[in-house]
Amino acid sequence: MTQSPPFPLLKHPAFQGLSDDALSRLQESTKLLRFELGQQLSEADDIPARILVLLKGQARLVGRHNGRLTTVGKFGPGSVIGAASLLCGNPCENVIASDEVIACAISDEQWTQLYGEEESFRLWCDKQLWPQELLALLEVLEEGTAETESSALEQLEQALKNAKRCRPDAESIDAALATGGLIYLTSSWGDASLGQAIHAASDLPVADRFCPRLVLFPGSSEVSDAPAPGGDLVPVNAVEEAELLPPVSRYSPERNVVDSLRLIRAEGPIQETLACFQMLAQLMKLPFRRDSIEKVLQDNLRRGLTPNLQLCGQLAASLGLHVMAAKVPAEAGTRLQVPSMIPWQGGFALVVASNEQGLKLASPKHGMVTLGPSDLADCFPEGIELLLMERSNATPDQKFGPGWFWPALKRYRGVLIQVLAASFVVQLFTLANPLLIQVIIDKVISQRSLDTLQVLGIALVVVTILEGVLGSLKTFLFAETTNRIDQRLGAEVIDHLLR
Structure with missing residues (x-):
């Protein structure tokens, strides 16, 4: 045995x-x-x-x-x-x-x-x-x-x-x-x-x-x-050969941009391609020139040609990106650079996550598509053709607007909702004070009811204390949150100025 x-x-x-x-x-x-x-x-x-x-x-x-x-x-x-x-x-x-x-x-x-x-x-x-x-x-x-x-x-x-x-x-x-x-x-x-x-x-x-x-x-x-940690460890016999390159964790931010993406749905060759470029501009913080991209696509369609990867590369280069076309084996799909663009079922899709759990695509027609490592060979039998895109020194930045503030506000939306709710309750307590005083003047003084006066007096004190406590909490939360948002946005402004 x-x-x-x-x-x-x-x-x-x-x-x-x-x-x-x-x-x-x-x-x-x-x-x-x-x-x-x-x-x-x-x-x-x-x-x-x-x-x-x-x-x-x-x-x-x-x-x-x-x-x-x-x-x-x-x-x-x-x-x-x-x-x-x-x-x-x-x-x-x-x-x-x-x-x-x-x-x-x-x-x-x-x-x-x-x-x-x-x-x-x-x-x-x-x-x-x-x-x-x-x-x-x-x-x-x-x-x-x-x-x-x-x-x-x-x-x-x-x-x-x-x-x-x-x-x-x-x-x-x-x-x-x-x-x-x-x-x-x-x-x-x-x-x-x-x-x-x-x-x-x-x-x-x-x-x-x-x-x-x-x-x-x-x-x-x-x-x-x-x-140093460690010690004598017991050797074992059942050893597998490791992969040539180590797999990438799903926690690695460099290979996962799903959280920062707003999926845009569309159908048709022109609309799907436009949607891909709009999502790409969103992820890489580029100004999206819809009219110029749409004009090129329509001219191409009038000549009887459907959009292909080469045309998409030219359009991406016109946006100021450094573009490189590549073809990799299907098993390399767990290590792709994100975001990148690939042909997908007659249209195009953006690679928004590539790690040891597989590939996640943002397709305007099919939505978010998840492919496991075992599915890559079946979906891409001849390998994966893709466009690798990176920002360069000449890449323009997204125009300043309300959308620039949204990521920071979204991050603290829970606290801001609490501040809004606290403000509403404080306003109700503020309204309760004059109403209680009105009841005291109209009912208590005219009827000389001391018992009612004691109850209303206690209620007035409680409302005043609660109003003060909630007001202080609201002010503290709002000041703390605005300071954090200010630091976050200020760091982005300084980083932009020092580029």
Whole structure:
């Protein structure tokens, strides 16, 4: 009777406190992958769709120094690859296998679920300060500094000794700031931005998917002696060959623009093509010249020609975009640049999401179409033809108008609705005051009813107190929200001026 090998992650400190149910789910969903020398474990531009825990072999973290790629450091057994990018919401790991690597692969969804349900796992994640996370922060701080004596890569070794993780609560932040320390955000989820300085607990953004990650640079140099995570892990036999390129997470913002898209429906060759360009202009913030595009399409149709990908490329170039036509294998459909345009069932569609879960298309005729990885070969048997489009320095910007404010207002629509409701209730309480006084004058004084006067007097006091409390809350919420909107729009204006 053969005995199955023990689960290789049981000895890793991240998973030692998991419940039996979570451990069982983790064991069922975990895969063992083998990477050859030089194979990519994680890419610098995308949040990976899987978290890798190294069991055997070494991998190197690659960064840039004076414009050249260089090795920052090496990861050995027990190291975790991909978690820093996922938890920070910012791709920061360019990791390549230094020799044959065997690793446990955990999906980003499974990792997110463990973070939300298992307290011990969440505490372990929140305590970690990965070198790649710290390097990304130092690079952002370096960009915001006019003159620096050394590069971010040269500062990393000293920063690893001095920097500490700071808990995202008011007590820890106040205590750290009181010692003269500097606190920065390494998160990019929600309203957070990488490199944002925290000067008070009120500067902490609202948590979105994961807790805000704060890094403290103490006022005085303190060397951390904490051991690196990991340990001796049990090797296993059932190992699969890893993909040539790592899959892209659905959380990666570079490969998903669905949330910022307003789908436009249309039918007919001209109207469908116009709708695609209108959605493209919406996503890439371009002025949409409907009349000129429609004129070109109608002239083409009068000559007996239907719109094709080449014509769409010429139209996109006329909008000021840098356009490149390409044809890729169907299996590469999970790694396409977004947004891009492809032919789809006699018309055109925009690729608005491309990740390990498949391809999502915005089709004016068929709506939002989702294709799984297994469907790509059937839908595109001869490969995927597409137009890759990017903004250039000559690309015009969308004209200023009310639509410029809408994304910021939409983000805080819940709070603004609460302010509107509070204003309505405050106005009702304001109206109640003179009505109660009128009743006192007309009924109580004329009838000399002291009991009624006491009841109405108490009601008048309660209404006045409630009016004051609600008015204060409304003013606070409105001021806080308008300040956040002002900061968001102000940052966009400054970014536009500095281009």
